[in-house]
Amino acid sequence: MKKDKPKYKQIIDAAVVVIAENGYHHAQVSKIAKQAGVADGTIYLYFKNKEDILISLFEEKMGQFVRSIRSRMAGKENAVEQLEVLIESHFYMLSEDYHLAIVTQLELRQSNKDIRLKINEVLKEYLLLVDEILHNGVKKQIFSEELDIRLARQMVFGTIDEVVTTWVINEQKYDITKLAPEIHSLLVKALSK
Template identity: 70%
Template sequence: MKRDKPKYKQIVDAAVVAIAENGYHQAQVSKIAKVAGVADGTIYLYFKNKEDILISVFREKMGVFVENVKVILQKEISATEKLYKMIDNHFSLLHSDRHLAIVTQLELRQSNKELRYKINEVLKEYLTLLDSILKEGIEQGEFDEEIDIRLARQMVFGTIDETITSWVMNDQKYDLMKLAPEVHRLLLKGMKA
C-alpha cells in the first residue's frame, strides 16, 4: 500500500509546507517535490495527479481529527464534556501546526469546486461524529430537545471554523487555545435544555 510508504507521508507533509509558505496557486508540483526532497516524477509514483495530492493532504490530516473524536466519543463523560473536548481537540490540532492551519483555513478553500466537493466528502465523516454528540446530548436531556440537529451542527462548526479562520487571518497572534472555554460556553448556552 502506497499510503504506508515513508515517501507518501513525506510528500503530503511537503505539500502542507509548500502551500502554507507559497500559497495555493504558487505551490507548483515542482515546489512540493523540492520541499519533499524528491524528483518531480516521483510525486506521480504516489499520487495520480496534483488534485490527488491535495485531497490526500486533507484526508490524512482530517483523519487525525476524526480518530481523536472517535476516542472522545467512547469516553464515559457527558455530551457537554464531549463537545468541549471536540472543540479543544480541533483548536489544539491546528494551534500546534501553524502550516496546517493556514492550509485548511485559507489556502485549500481557493481550490476549485470539484476539489472542494471531494474535500467536503471527507469532512462529512467528521460532521457526522459531531451529530452523534448532539444527538446524545439531546437524548440525555442535556441539550434542548427542540433544536434542529442540522442547524445546531452548522452553528457549532460555523463558529469553530470562523473563530479559527479569524485567528489565522490575524497571523495567529493571540492564543487560540484560550478561546476554547468561551466558545464552548457560548455554543452550549444556545443549545442546552
C-alpha cells in the same frame, strides 16, 4: 497500498508546508518534491496531480484529526464534555501546526468546484462526529429536545471554523486554545433547554 509507504506521508507533510507558504495555485509539484526530498517523478508514483495531492492531504490530516478527537473523547459520555473535547482538540491541533491551519482555513477554500465537492466528502466524517455529540445531548436531555441537529451542526462547526479562520487571518498573534472555554460555554447555552 500507497498510503502505507513512508514517502507518501513525507510528500503529504511537504505539501502542507509548500501550499501554506506559496498558496495552492503557486505550489508547484517540483517545490513539493524538493521540500519532501524526493525526485519530481516520485510524486507521480503516489498522486495523479496537484489536485490529488491537496485532496489526499486533506483526507489524511482530517482522518488523523477525527481519530485524535475520538480518542480524546473515549470515556466521556456526557455531551457537554464531548463538545468541550471537540473544541479544545480542534483549536489545539491547529495551533500546533501553523502550516496546516493556513491550508485548512484559507487554501482549501479558494479551490475549484470539483475540489470543494471532494473536500466536503472528506469533511463528512468530522460532521458526523458533531452529529453524534448533538444526538447524545438530546437523548440524555442535556440539549433541547427541539434541537434541529442539522442546523445545530452548522452552528457548532461554523463557530469553531470562523474562530480558527479569524485567528489565521490575524497571523496567529494570540493563543487560540484560550478561547476554547468561552466558545464551549456559548455553544452549550445555545444548545441547552
